[in-house]
Amino acid sequence: MSTILKLENLNYGYEDGGYKRQILKDLSYEFEQGQFYTILGPSGSGKTTLLSIIAGLDKQESGKIYYEGDDLDKIGLYKYRRNKIGIVFQQYNLISYLTGLENIELAMTETDNSIPKNQKEVAYALLEKFGIVKSKADRLVTKLSGGEQQRVAIARAIASNVDLIFADEPTGNLDTATEQEIIKIFRMLTEEFGKTVIVVTHSNVVSGLSDHRVLLNEGQLIDIQ
Amino acid sequence: MNFFTRALKNVTRRMSKSILLAITFFLIGNLVIIGLGINNASEQAKVETRRKMRAVVSYEVDYQAFWDYADNLPEEEQQEAYKNYPQVKMEDIKNLMTDERVKTVNIVNSNMLYSNGFETVPLNNERENNGGGSITYEDGTTVEYVEPDLRLQTNFFPNMIELEDNMYEVVEGRFYNQEEVDNGAMVCLITDKLADLNNLRIGDQISIDLVGRSEMQYYQQSGITEEDITMTLEIIGIFHNNEELDENSDEYQWMSRYNSPDNIILAPALAYGNAYYQMGIKQWEYGKEQNPEYYLDAERPTPESYTYVNEAVFLLDDPLHVDEFVADHQADLKEYMLMDANNDTFKKLARPLDTLSLFSNIIVWIVAINAVVIITLVTALTLKTREYEIGVLLSMGVSKMKVVAQFFVELIVVALIGFTLSVASGSLIAKQVGKLVMDYQVDTEKQYSDLDDQNNGTYYWGDTNYFTELSQDDLLAEYEVQINPMIIGEIYILGIGVVFISILIPSFMIMRFNPKKILMNQN
Numbered sequence: 141m142s143t144i145l146k147l148e149n150l151n152y153g154y155e156d157g158g159y160k161r162q163i164l165k166d167l168s169y170e171f172e173q174g175q176f177y178t179i180l181g182p183s184g185s186g187k188t189t190l191l192s193i194i195a196g197l198d199k200q201e202s203g204k205i206y207y208e209g210d211d212l213d214k215i216g217l218y219k220y221r222r223n224k225i226g227i228v229f230q231q232y233n234l235i236s237y238l239t240g241l242e243n244i245e246l247a248m249t250e251t252d253n254s255i256p257k258n259q260k261e262v263a264y265a266l267l268e269k270f271g272i273v274k275s276k277a278d279r280l281v282t283k284l285s286g287g288e289q290q291r292v293a294i295a296r297a298i299a300s301n302v303d304l305i306f307a308d309e310p311t312g313n314l315d316t317a318t319e320q321e322i323i324k325i326f327r328m329l330t331e332e333f334g335k336t337v338i339v340v341t342h343s344n345v346v347s348g349l350s351d352h353r354v355l356l357n358e359g360q361l362i363d364i365q
Numbered sequence: 366m367n368f369f370t371r372a373l374k375n376v377t378r379r380m381s382k383s384i385l386l387a388i389t390f391f392l393i394g395n396l397v398i399i400g401l402g403i404n405n406a407s408e409q410a411k412v413e414t415r416r417k418m419r420a421v422v423s424y425e426v427d428y429q430a431f432w433d434y435a436d437n438l439p440e441e442e443q444q445e446a447y448k449n450y451p452q453v454k455m456e457d458i459k460n461l462m463t464d465e466r467v468k469t470v471n472i473v474n475s476n477m478l479y480s481n482g483f484e485t486v487p488l489n490n491e492r493e494n495n496g497g498g499s500i501t502y503e504d505g506t507t508v509e510y511v512e513p514d515l516r517l518q519t520n521f522f523p524n525m526i527e528l529e530d531n532m533y534e535v536v537e538g539r540f541y542n543q544e545e546v547d548n549g550a551m552v553c554l555i556t557d558k559l560a561d562l563n564n565l566r567i568g569d570q571i572s573i574d575l576v577g578r579s580e581m582q583y584y585q586q587s588g589i590t591e592e593d594i595t596m597t598l599e600i601i602g603i604f605h606n607n608e609e610l611d612e613n614s615d616e617y618q619w620m621s622r623y624n625s626p627d628n629i630i631l632a633p634a635l636a637y638g639n640a641y642y643q644m645g646i647k648q649w650e651y652g653k654e655q656n657p658e659y660y661l662d663a664e665r666p667t668p669e670s671y672t673y674v675n676e677a678v679f680l681l682d683d684p685l686h687v688d689e690f691v692a693d694h695q696a697d698l699k700e701y702m703l704m705d706a707n708n709d710t711f712k713k714l715a716r717p718l719d720t721l722s723l724f725s726n727i728i729v730w731i732v733a734i735n736a737v738v739i740i741t742l743v744t745a746l747t748l749k750t751r752e753y754e755i756g757v758l759l760s761m762g763v764s765k766m767k768v769v770a771q772f773f774v775e776l777i778v779v780a781l782i783g784f785t786l787s788v789a790s791g792s793l794i795a796k797q798v799g800k801l802v803m804d805y806q807v808d809t810e811k812q813y814s815d816l817d818d819q820n821n822g823t824y825y826w827g828d829t830n831y832f833t834e835l836s837q838d839d840l841l842a843e844y845e846v847q848i849n850p851m852i853i854g855e856i857y858i859l860g861i862g863v864v865f866i867s868i869l870i871p872s873f874m875i876m877r878f879n880p881k882k883i884l885m886n887q888n
Contacts, residue, residue, distance in 0.1 A: 197760060197881040222762025233757045237378040238366070246366040250763050280378070300761075 142208075144304055144336045145171040145194065147361075150203035152186075152193060163189050164200065165359030173303065176330045177338045178347035180364070181356035187340040188308055190356060194338070195227050195306045196220040207304070223252050226297025228307035232289040234281040240267060240292040241277040244299045251300035266295045270325055287318035294325055298335060305329060307339040311346060323349050368767045372774035383779050386743065390783025390860070391790075393736045397856055398791030400729035402846045403799045407722040410843035411715050412685065419530065420468075420681035422690055424461065426451045427703035434701070451701040453674045455521065461679065461694060466686045469529055471678040472521040476637060477513035477623045479574035481595055483563040485514040486556070486627035491618040511577040514622040517553075519634040519672070521546065526680040531607065533631075538567040538602030541633050549635025549668060554602035558627040569600050573630070575641055587651035589644045596640030598632060638668035645671055718844065721802060733863060740867035744776065748871050755875060756883030769872045776864045784860045792848035799846035 147169045153162035163186035171177060181187045192198040194205060196217040205212040207224055215224070226247070227233075234243050244263040248255045256262050267277045270291040272284075281289055290310060297305050307326070311319040323346055329335040330351070339346060347353045353364040376383045435446045453472075462470055487493060501507045518525075523543050527533040541552050555565060565571065575594045576584060584594065608626040610617050622628050645666055653660040681690055687706045695704055712719070748755070758768055 192881045195760075198879075218762050218764060220762070221760060227760055233753070233760070235371075235754055235757060237375050238371070242366055242374065246371070247761060249366045250761055 142173050143170045143206075144173045144208060145338075146206040146209075147194065148204040148206070150190075150193065150205070151201045152189060152198075153201065162359055164193070164203075167203070167360055169354070169361040171304075171336055171338060173336055174330055174334045175336055175352055176326055176350045177336070177352045177354055178350040179338065179340045179354050179356055179361070180342070180347055183342075185356045186359070187356050190361075191306055191308050191338070191340045195225055197227075219252070222250055223300070224302055225304045225306060226300060226302050228290070228293045228297050228305065228310045230309040230312040232281075232286070232293045234289055234293055234296070236280070236282050238281065239278050240272055240281055240284060240288075240295075243281060243292055243296050247296045247299040251302075253301040255301060263295075263299065266299060267292065269328075270295050271321070286313050287315075287321065290314060290318075290322055291325065294322070294329075298329060298333065303335055305335055305337045307337065307341075309341055310339060311341070311343055316345075319343065319345060326350075368763075368771040369774055372771045372778065375771075376775050376778050382747075386776075386779045387783040387786070389739060389743070390780045391787045393732055393739075393863075394784040394787025394856060394860070395791040395794060396732040397729055397859060398787055398848060398852065399795045399798050400725040400732065401852045401855055402792065402795035402848055403725035403802065404722050404729065405849070405852055406799055406844050406846040407718040407725070410718055410845075413843040414715075415684045415687070415711075418684050419526070420684040420687055421526065421706075422679045422681065422687055423676055423705045423707075424458065424679065425453060425676040425703055425705065427701045430703075431701040451699070453677055453702070454699075455674060457699065457702070458521075458674075458677045461677075464690065464694070466681045466683070466690055468680045468682050469524040469526060470522055470680070471526045472634070472674050472676070473525070473678075474519050474634065474637070474673070474675070476517045476519070476575075477621075478515055478517050479511065479577055480514050481572035481574045483559075483565070483571055485622050486558050486562055486625055488617070488620055488622055488625055490612075490620060492620065493622075511579045512621055512623075513577070515573065515628040515630055516623045517573065517630050517632055517637060519632050519637045521634045521672070521674070523633075525631070526678065529680055533604045533606055535602050535604045538600070540602055540631075546633045546635065549633055549639045551596065551598050551636050551639065552601045552632065553598035553636070554604050554631040555600055556627045556629060557603050557605045559630075560600075560603045565600055565603075567600055567603065570597050571600060571630075572597050575644060584644065584648075587644075587648045589647050593644040593647065596637070598630070598636065602631075604631070634672040635668060638670070638672040641671040642666065642668040717803065721799075724802070729859075733859060736863045737866045740776065740863060741870050744772065744867055744871040745874065748772075748874055752878070752883050755878055756880045759878065759880035759883075765876055765878070768875055769868065772871065772875070773864065773868050776868060777861065780860045780864050781857070784856050788848060788853055788856065792846075795848060796846045799844075803844060 147167055150164045150167040151162070152164040153160050155161075167190075179187050179190065189198070193200050196212065199217070207215060207220065212220055221227075234240075235246065238246065241260070241263050244266060245259060248259050248263065264274055264277055268274070272288060272291055272295070276284060276288060277292075281292060284292065290313075294305070294307075294310070297307075305326075310326075311322050314322065326337045326339065326346075327349065329337050337350075339350065341347060355362045355364050431451055435443055438446055455472075458470060458472065461467065523541055523546050525533065525540075528535070528540065535554065536557055538554070540554065541550065544550070545552055553571070555571065559565070572595050575596060578591075581589075581591065581594070606626040606629060610620070610624075610626065649660075649663075649666050653663070679690075681687060691704050691706050698704060755768055759765065
């Protein structure tokens with residue numbers, strides 16, 4: 141297995157009431173290609189902050205992040221987000237005035253990665269793979285249930301032909317049955333599509349089904365058996 | 366799903382917001398159309414009126430300015446100033462004629478003279494039928510006198526404005542040429558009616574008396590003979606004068622024959638100078654003999670001395686070039702010389718239009734500025750509600766410029782819809798409002814202006830016939846608010862400009878957006 145994402149001596153902190161709170165302390169870690177990771181940790185431990193840094197939404201104070209050996213600073217954060225990763229949020233974060241299909245097409249259009257010419261058919265097929273049939277794919281996303289919206293969000297995350305998927309509490313708003321279905325999809329992404337999935341979660345159900353459980357504790361990532 | 370398609374989807378799927386914004390643009394568009402429509406109509410009316418007028422500019426001495434100057438001089442300097450009285454110089458006229466906009470120039474002198482041996486065309490008016498040619502005093506005594514019966518029009522150039530305007534049309538023969546002008550050849554053109562009446566043909570000669578025979582007694586004391594007062598001209602052309610007199614007017618009933626357009630004879634200026642010189646030199650010598658002290662410094666007259674250049678009237682190639690021509694040459698004019706296109710009169714007549722034009726311009730600017738403020742505020746407020754969407758797009762790696770472009774396209778699409786709808790309604794409203802404000806403006810002008818009521822507001826375009834007669838009604842008749850493609854184009858350009866400026870501040874806001882903060886807050 142090759143390393144897809146390497147974190148090297150990451151530091152990050154912020155001012156909180158005149159006191160500097162250090163979230164990441166010389167954090168180093170390597171994520172392998174095609175694996176399903178869950179990052180666990182108590183509330184306020186900085187899980188989401190870590191995710192936003194490794195997803196290119198924020199910048200660490202010091203340290204380096206390498207994607208497939210390339211420094212993120214060289215790739216550029218916008219390009220990294222557009223071409224290398226997909227992000228799934230707890231609130232789904234779909235564009236509300238677009239249909240499920242159009243949300244997928246949006247990701248396909250914006251990326252610089254090669255996308256098949258029959259974009260629409262590919263998008264329909266992708267959604268169907270995640271349980272969104274054509275009739276639902278053509279509905280505005282606001283007309284879909286929470287679970288359906290999250291499936292669309294996951295489909296969008298991989299629609300741009302990326303290898304690395306980040307998810308921040310993706311099942312936080314879903315019932316248990318739907319949570320199970322979403323986990324199945326994540327597993328499918330790793331097993332069937334060979335993607336790397338890194339999920340920040342509180343859920344033991346989700347973490348229990350991942351390949352690697354990693355704890356963020358006192359600014360360090362520690363593998364849990 | 367590029368930013369353009371996204372923008373269209375947003376506009377069509379968030380219909381209520383789009384409609385509200387379109388209504389805003391629609392209202393703005395109506396006001397702009399009213400402003401632009403009225404402004405355009407006012408400017409167009411002036412241009413059209415100008416276009417219909419003769420493209421003439423007069424060049425003359427600014428007597429008022431000279432008198433003002435001379436009156437303020439000490440008495441001893443005044444005499445000197447009057448000796449150096451400003452004059453219209455031929456070299457300056459020739460210089461102005463090199464301007465390619467000049468078609469021809471009239472330096473015309475009209476001399477009322479007497480036919481000798483041929484009949485002039487009668488007017489058959491009350492003056493001729495009832496006592497013309499005599500004066501009856503209160504005591505009943507009647508004195509007969511001989512009245513001038515023709516008009517000799519001379520020019521310093523082998524062309525005339527009247528020929529260019531087709532007022533005069535040479536129907537036979539030709540007009541005098543440059544050589545004949547330079548030499549003062551004794552040639553002339555007569556009207557077709559005068560030729561028919563006297564059976565005159567090209568090559569015939571006619572005699573004209575410079576003074577009335579009844580006055581010979583006075584001239585004879587200077588040694589002037591009947592031969593000296595007679596000029597003989599060879600007919601080289603016959604022309605038709607298209608000028609017509611109103612035979613029903615009061616003025617016509619009391620006109621002399623020399624007022625008749627049919628009794629005009631055209632000749633080179635120096636031909637008249639040569640003829641007048643024959644008697645003029647004798648008068649001068651007699652005067653010198655009688656009062657030698659007055660003639661100590663006097664120069665001996667020449668034929669040119671009797672061809673006084675009073676005023677030059679330039680005919681230009683286009684009425685719309687008149688202002689430009691005056692502006693181009695005004696600075697180079699010699700002291701106390703004046704170039705007049707009678708703009709003061711035109712400006713006075715055009716005052717209601719100018720007021721409307723100014724008023725409508727102000728409206729357009731106020732509306733445009735308000736539109737920028739309103740649209741900026743609306744867009745800025747909209748940004749707040751769409752912060753989440755922007756955060757999502759940025760998290761997907763969509764560039765901030767593309768986000769700005771999407772917002773710009775959304776506004777442009779809605780603006781185009783609003784402005785397009787406003788073109789239909791705005792043109793109707795603009796016509797009504799334009800008429801209403803013009804009527805009000807004219808009423809106000811009539812109440813407060815110093816227009817001469819005696820001539821019902823009619824002004825003559827200049828002091829001579831070369832300027833086109835013009836009334837305020839002529840000017841206002843050209844005023845019609847019409848929404849033409851040019852205005853529609855201006856509305857769209859203005860609209861795009863407003864949207865462009867309006868998006869600037871929201872763009873800065875977008876540039877400062879941080880996707881992490883937005884999405885964290887959302888979560």
